[in-house]
Amino acid sequence: MIRTIDSVIALVCLLVSFACSQRNDASEAKDYQTWEHYRSTKTAAQFSGLDQINKENVHLLQPAWTYHTGDSKERTPMECNPMILGNVMYVSSPQLDLIALDAEKGTELWRFDPEEYGQSGGVNRGFFHYREGDKIRIFMAVGYYLFAIDAQSGELLTEFAEEGKLDLRKNLGVDPEALSISLSTPGVVFEDLIIIGSATGEGYDASPGHIRAYNAKTGAFEWIFHTIPKEGELGHDTWNWQEEENYGGANNWGGLSLDEEQGWVYVSTGSPAYDFYGGNRLGENLFGNSILALDAKTGERKWHYQAVTHDIWDYDLPCAATLVDIPSTNGVVKALVQPTKMGELILLDRLTGKPLMEMKERNVPPSYVPGEVAHPTQKFNQGITVTRQGLDSTMLTNISKEANAYVKEAYKKYRNEGLYTPPSLEGTLTFPATRGGMIWGGASYDPNNHMLYVNANEIPMILQVRNIAEKDGQGGKQSNFPGKNTYLSNCSNCHGADQEGLGEAFPSLKGIKERHDRASLTKIITHGNGLMPAFQGFEEKKLNALIDYLLEITPVSDPVHEIKEEKGPRDRYVLQGFRIFTDEEGFPGNKPPWGTLNAIDLKTKTIKWKVPLGEYPKLKDRGVPATGTQNFGGCVATAGGLVFMGGTPDEMFRAFDVATGEILWEFKLPFGGYAVPAIYEVNGKQYVVIAAGGANRLGTPAGDAYVAFALPEM
Numbered sequence: 014m015i016r017t018i019d020s021v022i023a024l025v026c027l028l029v030s031f032a033c034s035q036r037n038d039a040s041e042a043k044d045y046q047t048w049e050h051y052r053s054t055k056t057a058a059q060f061s062g063l064d065q066i067n068k069e070n071v072h073l074l075q076p077a078w079t080y081h082t083g084d085s086k087e088r089t090p091m092e093c094n095p096m097i098l099g100n101v102m103y104v105s106s107p108q109l110d111l112i113a114l115d116a117e118k119g120t121e122l123w124r125f126d127p128e129e130y131g132q133s134g135g136v137n138r139g140f141f142h143y144r145e146g147d148k149i150r151i152f153m154a155v156g157y158y159l160f161a162i163d164a165q166s167g168e169l170l171t172e173f174a175e176e177g178k179l180d181l182r183k184n185l186g187v188d189p190e191a192l193s194i195s196l197s198t199p200g201v202v203f204e205d206l207i208i209i210g211s212a213t214g215e216g217y218d219a220s221p222g223h224i225r226a227y228n229a230k231t232g233a234f235e236w237i238f239h240t241i242p243k244e245g246e247l248g249h250d251t252w253n254w255q256e257e258e259n260y261g262g263a264n265n266w267g268g269l270s271l272d273e274e275q276g277w278v279y280v281s282t283g284s285p286a287y288d289f290y291g292g293n294r295l296g297e298n299l300f301g302n303s304i305l306a307l308d309a310k311t312g313e314r315k316w317h318y319q320a321v322t323h324d325i326w327d328y329d330l331p332c333a334a335t336l337v338d339i340p341s342t343n344g345v346v347k348a349l350v351q352p353t354k355m356g357e358l359i360l361l362d363r364l365t366g367k368p369l370m371e372m373k374e375r376n377v378p379p380s381y382v383p384g385e386v387a388h389p390t391q392k393f394n395q396g397i398t399v400t401r402q403g404l405d406s407t408m409l410t411n412i413s414k415e416a417n418a419y420v421k422e423a424y425k426k427y428r429n430e431g432l433y434t435p436p437s438l439e440g441t442l443t444f445p446a447t448r449g450g451m452i453w454g455g456a457s458y459d460p461n462n463h464m465l466y467v468n469a470n471e472i473p474m475i476l477q478v479r480n481i482a483e484k485d486g487q488g489g490k491q492s493n494f495p496g497k498n499t500y501l502s503n504c505s506n507c508h509g510a511d512q513e514g515l516g517e518a519f520p521s522l523k524g525i526k527e528r529h530d531r532a533s534l535t536k537i538i539t540h541g542n543g544l545m546p547a548f549q550g551f552e553e554k555k556l557n558a559l560i561d562y563l564l565e566i567t568p569v570s571d572p573v574h575e576i577k578e579e580k581g582p583r584d585r586y587v588l589q590g591f592r593i594f595t596d597e598e599g600f601p602g603n604k605p606p607w608g609t610l611n612a613i614d615l616k617t618k619t620i621k622w623k624v625p626l627g628e629y630p631k632l633k634d635r636g637v638p639a640t641g642t643q644n645f646g647g648c649v650a651t652a653g654g655l656v657f658m659g660g661t662p663d664e665m666f667r668a669f670d671v672a673t674g675e676i677l678w679e680f681k682l683p684f685g686g687y688a689v690p691a692i693y694e695v696n697g698k699q700y701v702v703i704a705a706g707g708a709n710r711l712g713t714p715a716g717d718a719y720v721a722f723a724l725p726e727m
Contacts, residue, residue, distance in 0.1 A: 045652075048097040048691040051139035051199040052455055052647070055271040056336035059457040060650050061692035065699035067653030070724060071668045071678045077700060077723035078119030079683070082106035085717035086134070091706020092453075092646070094139040094689040095719065098149065098164060102693075104719055105137045107706060109155045111162060117695040119721060123167035125153075125160070130178060132156030136212075138268075138453070138688075141199040143207065143229040150229075152207060154196035157181045159209070161232070174232025181211060184234045185221055186243075192220040193548045198268040198333075198453070201278060203309040205229050208278050210265025214548070215327070216503040217293070217585060219286035222264020224305075226312060236312035240264065240282055240300045247314070248299030258293050262286035263301040267453050268333035270349070272363065277315060279336070279363065280305040281351060283329030289436050289478055290325060290586040292384030297322050302330060304351055304359070306366060316366030320351070320359060320395060323388040325380070325435055326476065327447040328354045332455040332647075336363060339463060339615050350458070350615070352451030352467055355432065356400030358613065370396050370618065380435035382478060384584050387435045397618055399451070399611050400471045401603075403431040404444035404594075408603050412637050416596035423594070423602065427475060436476035442594055444603065446474035448710070454647025454660065454689055464671065465613040466650050468626055468658060470643050472601050473594040478586040496558035501587045503548060508590065526564045534560050600629070606641035610648060610658055610669060624674035627661030645709050647689035659686025659703050662711040666690075666703055666720075684716025685709060698723055 045062040089107040149164035161173035169177035182189035200209035240263040242248035302321035351359040360369040380387040456467040512522040625641030646660030684707030708715035
């Protein structure tokens with residue numbers, strides 16, 4: 014489990030640096046020397062008050078150290094926002110080892126390997142920790158376990174939960190063995206409680222996304238808030254319940270924010286499952302796609318605001334809301350800012366949940382998919398609109414005449430009646446789509462000037478659904494593989510209904526029998542692989558049937574291959590893969606910019622500047638102006654007048670001028686930096702560090718690096 018520290022000197026350094034980390038919250042908030050929480054603070058500020066690196070000298074910035082985790086794996090992302098306590102940095106590897114580093118030198122101090130407990134791989138965006146006296150325990154989720162690890166030694170703290178492990182499948186009111194669940198984004202600590210969301214999956218068998226709290230010392234279960242309301246609870250009547258149907262999702266997968274003074278935790282939820290068809294969950298579906306204020310001690314609801322009603326677009330609220338204090342003519346407004354995939358920054362009074370801008374409810378198009386009833390209205394103008402919304406013919410690509418002609422012809426094939434046009438059998442153009450707008454990287458808030466900085470995508474996608482029971486081929490024969498329904502319900506979003514995949518990020522499964530056998534496929538499905546989550550809730554017969562389907566093994570009539578009939582309505586519809594609407598070369602089919610970095614003045618509620626984020630070398634060589642690119646990760650602003658941002662497939666890490674958006678510095682990372690950077694200070698020197706793990710949904714090469722930058726010695 015632990016890699017022994019080879020030198021006494023390294024051990025001494027660890028003990029000294031750990032002792033330095035024992036500082037109170039008031040100190041850390043004042044000097045910004047550490048980065049103790051995911052996205053810097055429990056309020057999700059994602060900001061640093063350090064200014065040693067500034068606009069005048071950032072051009073001198075250079076790598077101070079690079080650390081390789083040593084366990085890179087193809088298509089495995091590394092999205093970790095490092096945590097710095099004193100002089101010790103905590104990071105995760107592609108296979109989700111937890112590693113302690115000397116924050117000044119980048120040398121390894123210890124390593125915790127969760128594979129010894131049957132868990133490895135997946136997505137981890139960071140950690141959270143609990144202090145008791147001079148002791149600190151770090152919480153990190155891998156698979157369905159939340160591990161409690163001693164920050165000083167890297168040892169599992171066996172007094173917590175079950176021998177140091179909290180089983181995330183329990184305390185949800187569902188058979189734990191039937192659930193596939195994880196926690197990709199950290200929870201938050203309030204007093205002696207840890208509060209967590211979950212990553213539940215998006216299929217018809219998804220686990221419920223209830224919010225839970227546990228004792229930080231013992232792991233004892235404390236409270237639960239049902240995001241899918243139980244009978245007798247508020248919101249239960251907003252669901253059209255069907256006997257024996259599974260109801261899942263409505264989960265918080267993007268993190269939580271906390272107002273410690275108020276004692277409230279703010280929860281942003283995603284769509285109920287299945288994400289793109291709701292015939293089995295008709296109604297408004299509270300508390301899906303909602304912002305919730307809960308009493309952090311008890312889980313009692315204080316208020317809620319539903320941003321999308323009966324979501325069938327996968328318009329999750331993708332990250333924790335940022336808590337802000339906005340000056341106004343009537344004094345300071347305690348507010349929150351919620352980035353959305355729809356390209357809006359929702360502004361709410363965080364004490365009442367009331368919108369701070371004039372929101373309008375408008376009629377939206379109906380669904381024509383059998384069994385589906387789209388909600389007749391949706392909310393518009395919920396805040397500051399950052400991206401274009403709805404794709405019309407005037408917005409089609411202009412990067413070349415050939416690209417424009419190709420896209421114009423393709424545009425005619427699809428249903429397109431503006432934002433909130435439902436998915437369809439023929440295919441619906443949606444813009445922005447499930448990849449944003451804004452996504453999990455969140456926003457950066459400068460409390461000194463009340464500016465907010467956020468990266469966004471403007472990528473159109475095609476939402477086309479098909480019936481699971483649809484017959485195969487021109488002959489109209491039903492599939493001979495019982496596992497096909499399981500595949501369509503759980504795998505087709507990413508790999509496509511016909512297994513054709515989507516680029517390098519979601520590979521084609523055609524011919525997989527030439528690359529894998531039953532044993533290797535079983536491990537991939539049950540343990541996850543790269544962006545693919547672990548599906549550990551499949552009963553053995555269903556798993557075997559799925560593998561038969563993938564390996565094209567005709568099932569025989571024996572009990573091993575007999576699987577239960579799917580629960581719920583006979584007709585179920587699934588997405589035919591995450592398909593971007595592109596030109597013939599694969600570039601987005603709309604006019605650039607396709608990715609942007611934005612500065613928003615919260616006092617005036619206006620966009621101060623917007624610049625393209627990233628570029629495609631192939632287009633640059635043709636003389637096409639900077640287009641911006643699809644991007645993942647988040648930005649961090651500093652008191653030095655800079656905004657640091659990676660996240661683009663050109664693998665660049667950049668510093669922008671906060672006043673103008675001008676690029677003042679850029680550096681080619683060894684692999685793409687699809688993460689939120691962290692900024693800290695050790696021995697009077699400021700550092701900026703980012704995970705450079707590549708892979709991700711953009712299909713760039715996978716890596717295993719953390720790169721820290723600093724100014725050279727003068």
